[in-house]
Amino acid sequence: MNNFTFYTPTRYIFGREAESHVGRLAKLEGWRKVMIVYGGGSAVRSGLLDRVKASLESEGISHVELSGIRPNPTDDRVYEGITVARETNIDALIAVGGGSVIDTAKGIACGVPYEGDFWDFYCGKKVVEKALPVGVVLTIPAAGSEGSGNSVITRKDGLIKLSLRTESALRPKFSCLNPELTFTLPPFQTACGICDMMVHIMERYFTPTENVEVTDRLAEGLLKAIIDQAYVVMSNPMDYDARANIMWSGTMAHNGICGCGRQEDWASHFIEHEISALYPQVAHGAGLAVIVPAWMRFVGTSKPSKVAQFGRRIFGIDTSDDRQAVLRTVDMLKTFFHNIGLPTSISELGIDDHIDIELLVRKLHQNKGEKIGAYIPLSPLDTKAIYELAL
């Protein structure tokens, strides 16, 4: 096991009406004026936004708004938010939404007190030392941003999608998680979220670090719970307990407990990010459902051991032959993704153009270096093979 530090000072309020605590929590933090960041549409129609505002107002906390944040969020909205935040002199941000909204709020949070370009943090030029605090009301269990110190933003010119990782500077001060808010998520979006959280666990599971049984087992436990509850949620979207299990799994998947003491992989995320950066109509979770089985088949050929362990412990695959186990694991994973309505090949992604693999590979390694991933570090030839396997 590698040395590590672990620090997760986010306060979680979980359950029915969790969002009604926003005002109290913001007051506890000493905030007096906040920026509410949200997407629009459902948060407005459902009355959620009004409830959040009422909760803040009841504690005497004023607000400004930044709305219309879209999936695969872009830098232009972050710049806009930074300008508004400076002009209005806010103390903090409250993200009401899913990962795109939270990640935009985090981009603004680190950008406001920084004199340079906030993008410096995302492309690795600078380390975040100061940031405005962020609170969250989660509506989509998927990205895990409600419990992580991470954020992913796409640069509009050049369509570069980069992720920023901080130990604690960008971890939300509090996150309100009400499973009822997810009852009305469309099935495809629910499934994309399920895939995203599963892959957050798998990116940590597939590691070259040996003898990390405790985190292996935590990861396997979460994955088994997600797969089990995914079937319940897909067949009964109003099942409170199943929605609750999925929601809390999404937070645990990405708050760091599955990564303690081990090198993490993240190749599949990087490989997928190039697709949803170039084709923003692709949902990140759907892109992952396409890439991960291809990645698994590729790495399982030369290093089958951990893939076979994954298959045996998650899917109960009972062959003692590691290579056979790899093939059956990939099949089981694809079957699961199909069963919950996800694509598992690029051809199913709804990209009308012919996909330009050469361009994807070139941008991937420009953005992320000559080799990507840790379980097996992948060269441009390797990642090209993975994109091709995913066709």
Add this chain to the structure above:
Amino acid sequence: MNNFTFYTPTRYIFGREAESHVGRLAKLEGWRKVMIVYGGGSAVRSGLLDRVKASLESEGISHVELSGIRPNPTDDRVYEGITVARETNIDALIAVGGGSVIDTAKGIACGVPYEGDFWDFYCGKKVVEKALPVGVVLTIPAAGSEGSGNSVITRKDGLIKLSLRTESALRPKFSCLNPELTFTLPPFQTACGICDMMVHIMERYFTPTENVEVTDRLAEGLLKAIIDQAYVVMSNPMDYDARANIMWSGTMAHNGICGCGRQEDWASHFIEHEISALYPQVAHGAGLAVIVPAWMRFVGTSKPSKVAQFGRRIFGIDTSDDRQAVLRTVDMLKTFFHNIGLPTSISELGIDDHIDIELLVRKLHQNKGEKIGAYIPLSPLDTKAIYELAL
């Protein structure tokens, strides 16, 4: 799933030489004078105490000491610590040791700023609102106090052992976890610690709350990792990775992740506490190894479902008959405890006197109420039966 809040703002520094960070961490917290609380013996002989002092001194942090804390720690040392802390005007406490040392430090921490008797918090008369901050250098993975907001202290007059639970007031600000510090733990103490952490998980696992798959699976994952690594540690006490897996499991077992959204049980702990309060020579972990199988056999008779699930998922028991599964689960658990050198009956506990079950039952329900536990609330008749099953 029940509504819950979860807040674990402890900073963990895990790995080789973790204790060398104490000075830096204390300075980060702004502490200038601390009380080092420790047991004596091994922490002194191994040079650990000197290393901790040197780390503090290198950051200009001065200290006073409270030493000689013993297992099953008592209120007299807490009172003494409170007096010294007030006289010397310390900012914080640093516990160097296992659960007994940490719990004593926590008792002092909440007692210093409180005008009344610190015992008010332990017997439930008052809620902790203010406490001195606590830092930890852990030497015994067992109690989980390095990551919990809890503390257990025994009142010397009357031998009443009570536990205090806070959401975050008594969670350590930081905990330094170096697995190498546990290489020299005697096998019996290692085994007692393993049992204690397993039961911390089981007290949360056995719940009347339905549909809590995600926490069930996290709990099962931790338990499987502990059982697996326990055999490695017992046969090779210097195996760094196995010691590391056990140490981190002990923290995860009791930091609350296995209890989110579910009613917890804690009957076995309460039943055991009466034994180690009355017979302080009994190690808490050994007492639990005796009580838990008896408790499990008792509750499994009238409510076998969760015990059977436990046996199937942890030990791979393959019968579909729940009652058969209960019996085999109890056998498997006792066999595991025996294999790592623990007693599984009161007769093996080394209590020379005839054990006074009537007295234990009377004190248990005086201290903890007419009914104890949640999986099945237990009456005095029930707890008497459990003590008898454990004979």
